[in-house]
Amino acid sequence: MITINDRGARTRAVLRRFSRSTTMTLLCVTLAGYLALGVASSGEFFQGPSVRTFLQYLATPILIGLAQMAALCVGQLNLAVGALGGFTACLTGVLMADDGVPAPVAVAAGVLAATLVGLVTGVFIVATRINGFIVTLGTMTILLGAQYRLAGTRTIDGYSPTLKDLGRAAPLNLPLVFLTALAAAALLAAFMYRATAGRRLLAAGGNPLAARLSGISTDRQIVLAHTLSGLLVGVAAVTATASLPGVNRSVGGDWLLPSFAAPIIGGVALNGGSVAVFGTVLAAFVMRLIDAARAQFSLDPSWVNFLIGLVVLGTVVGGRIHQTHLEKKGKAQGRTPPAPVGPGPTAEAAPPNAGGAQ
């Protein structure tokens, strides 16, 4: 038991150190980018309305990044993020506009539906032992169809004005939806770093065998991770419904790639066992900055995707080179050699795994 405590403490220490380094870089990039944009727009970018728009459209990227991260932390991928988000948004919209359900009930129903879909996905993966990638690919297809069936070709916009007002409300130029996203991030961070259930999730993701041997059901963790992912997607869908002028079948269509980009830039390993809540939030910031810069200089929207691709590639390759450099230099104490399996851990992933995970 002492060793586990020790390992926990060490992992936490390593984790803290690592999060400081990655997040510091991201923080610097964010601040520098923001300042540069402000200067380029001759100060207009710092003014209230600009800040508000900037933060308004930041809520969804943060939430979907976190949703993907919840699945990634047990080594699962959730391809259904976009489809589930779109489906939930349309469901909420249709419930309010067509069936006259009051907004709070519809929102609750939407979030609940998303959570349930996540739960079912997780149970299905565990029950059939089919790769999560394929299962979520299947649920993605089903949900896309369901979303199209709900919304058809129309745009649903006749729903509760209160919800729309809430979506656009911005006390002190801080949009409510952005605060919602931040609150979700804070709760998730508390859950992952402080709660026993969260630690179990990470343990199961870092080394399933060791987790099983120490009495953690990896199956249950997979179900929990997908449920959590579904819940976060549900919240993302609600913020999207609230802040968009209307929902249609294209909502969620472009969520999948950013949902992966944010955690990867933020320093989450794809093979599980690590989370970086703050890093993911910052990475969403960086991506939003690229988008804002594109709008500022009125460039082709295609530049955003191109640049995000380069940033993702640069982050992982740079991190990898950095890690190899470190290994050559000091043969970091107690670090096991990288796993022989193809998808090696990214640089940011290695330190937490060094605590006996790999």
Place this chain on the structure above:
Amino acid sequence: MRTPVTTPEHDSRADGTAAIRQPAQRLPLWVNQRLGLLVLTVALAALFGLLRPAFLDERLVLFPLLRDISTLTVVALAQMVVLSVGHMNLAVGRMAAFGALFAGLGYDRLHLPLQLGLLLCLFAGAAIGFLTGWIIARTGVSSFVVTLAMDFALLGLVSLLYSALTENAAFTTQPSGLMDLRSTSLADICVGPVCGSPAVPQMAQFTVLALGGLGFLYTRTRLGRELLLTGANPAAAELSGIPTGRRVILAHALSGLLAALAGFMAAVGTGTFRASIGDDFMLPSFLGAVLGGTLLTGGVVSVLGALLGTSLVGVIRKGLDLLGVGLESLNIYLGCVLLLALSADRVRTVVSYRKVVRST
């Protein structure tokens, strides 16, 4: 992205591939996934034909259906090649668009003949695949991340190039022969008085070539075995003297080449070279390969399975469409079919494994 491969899967599915020669123990015939797929596809086609005789209309239904299947089979093969080394290629669609861009550019600006444009397209695809593979092999970063980033980058780059090079974001110049390639079927090729079926498009030649080439590569050549070994166990492959890095690069370059071929075929099918080519390739690429029996974990491929898996999906799609199931519900059924097929497969392998174990 987990590596542990359960034994039942290996035992039952490997029988179609040359990766592992089964000793005396052979699994019963009904476990053969490809046979099941074939039977299911034929049965469904017959059912749809009975319900809607229009389904068997050679020119209006079967011809476009087979053209779609031809294209998507190549897409599935592009995915299968990377799956064979245990990697993924999320950028298949974008690589297809990238290849098609070069073909269109060649026809529009350089006034290349049809064949040379195709060559340029294939070369561009292979080059971008090579670059992807090189980054993966060199840095050791997961293929998922690298191809995801590549997808992003190409998504932007291809649209940028189209808007920079063309006026309305598409190359419409068509070299001589392109229209023929699009509409020619076996009916136009006659040997004496016997003509082929008007249902089989000429474009299927590319698919047959790709299928034959890959089949030969994986079953007959050392290179193919080395690819599979790299996928099954990279560490063991490295230790037995296989340059795994180079094999990974080869797999990605091949995937890029096949993706570009699929992009060319899709462009020929629609008649224009535009940025939206390959937008919807990712789902079919995995569907075809995985339904066909290729393992996501690497080491097991099924070339014929990719064709059969794609055909099944194509037949279901077309059949439901003819039955009047709206576009909106089509995806729901397709997703259910995918999950059901895989679950059934799972049950089958587990049951057959138990039987085999009991009989020994």
